[in-house]
Amino acid sequence: MNKEKRYPIIAGNWKMNNTPNETANLLDEIILGLKNPACKVIVCVPFIDINEAVNKTKNTEIYVGAQNCHFESKGAYTGEVSPFMLRSVDVDYVILGHSERRAYFMETNEIINKKVKSALKAGLKVILCVGETLKEKEHNITEEIISMQVKKALYNVDGESLDNITLAYEPVWAIGTGKTATPEEADDVCKMIRRTIENLYGATKSEKISILYGGSMNSKNAKDLLNMENIDGGLIGGASLKSQDFLSIIEVTAN
Ligand code: PGA
Numbered sequence: 001m002n003k004e005k006r007y008p009i010i011a012g013n014w015k016m017n018n019t020p021n022e023t024a025n026l027l028d029e030i031i032l033g034l035k036n037p038a039c040k041v042i043v044c045v046p047f048i049d050i051n052e053a054v055n056k057t058k059n060t061e062i063y064v065g066a067q068n069c070h071f072e073s074k075g076a077y078t079g080e081v082s083p084f085m086l087r088s089v090d091v092d093y094v095i096l097g098h099s100e101r102r103a104y105f106m107e108t109n110e111i112i113n114k115k116v117k118s119a120l121k122a123g124l125k126v127i128l129c130v131g132e133t134l135k136e137k138e139h140n141i142t143e144e145i146i147s148m149q150v151k152k153a154l155y156n157v158d159g160e161s162l163d164n165i166t167l168a169y170e171p172v173w174a175i176g177t178g179k180t181a182t183p184e185e186a187d188d189v190c191k192m193i194r195r196t197i198e199n200l201y202g203a204t205k206s207e208k209i210s211i212l213y214g215g216s217m218n219s220k221n222a223k224d225l226l227n228m229e230n231i232d233g234g235l236i237g238g239a240s241l242k243s244q245d246f247l248s249i250i251e252v253t254a255n
Helices: 020-033 049-056 083-088 099-106 111-123 136-140 142-153 181-202 203-208 222-226 243-252
Strands: 009-013 040-044 062-066 093-096 125-130 164-167 213-214 233-236
Touching: 009 111, 009 164, 009 243, 020 062, 020 125, 040 093, 049 062, 062 083, 083 111, 093 111, 111 125, 111 142, 125 213, 136 142, 142 181, 164 181, 164 222, 181 203, 181 213, 181 222, 222 233, 222 243, 233 243
Parallel strands: 009 040, 009 233, 040 062, 062 093, 093 125, 125 164, 164 213, 213 233
Antiparallel strands: none
8 A cells, every 4th residue: 555545644733822712723724724635634622622612513524533542441530531421422532752742751661552442442542652752862862753643552452453553743943833743754654654564464454554743833834744655644733723734735636
């Protein structure tokens, strides 16, 4: 399978932005501007916006995702939300392993692995993020760091479950900084991620899995990034908060 056969995915990661009212307004604008997208469109919203987002996107081509979940299905975990609870309100996707969760909430590869398995078991699709820090890049250990993140997050995840996982390569130094990896740089790492998947699951699975790029993707640089052989879409932070910017990135996938 080559790139043409992997359907592109454009996912917005709203992070800690937008009240339910703001969610309704932003989604109204996006829905109005969305005309037969040539990609799958996902918006990953804060927990309190899920209800609004699910209602607004009913009968549209937009899927709703969460940005985190716990690995247990219920119990005494104050402040947490389980994958099972997310499914119960019709959430389709969850972002796991985002570098902000790793850095600010001490999420280790082991915790991420537990969350991945639990989310898949509950019937969620997972957007699994990996990425190296600037220091790791400067030490020339990007490959080691990322293959370890992939292998640990997918420990004991079987090949059938892998079909419900999308990977996202997000270099930490490119997130929210305005610094984007060059298309070649990003493609090299995504290719290496595909090779890691091939070693774990075989060539058919590695050709099939979608790998997104994330980190300061915007309407100007999206085309060059999305044209690369191993980049199948984008995980968009800042630019997903403005309907016009988000829609322009979605439009790029049509060309
Ligand atoms: P950014 O965020 O597009 O604002 O860099 C991407 C992400 O963190 O998913």
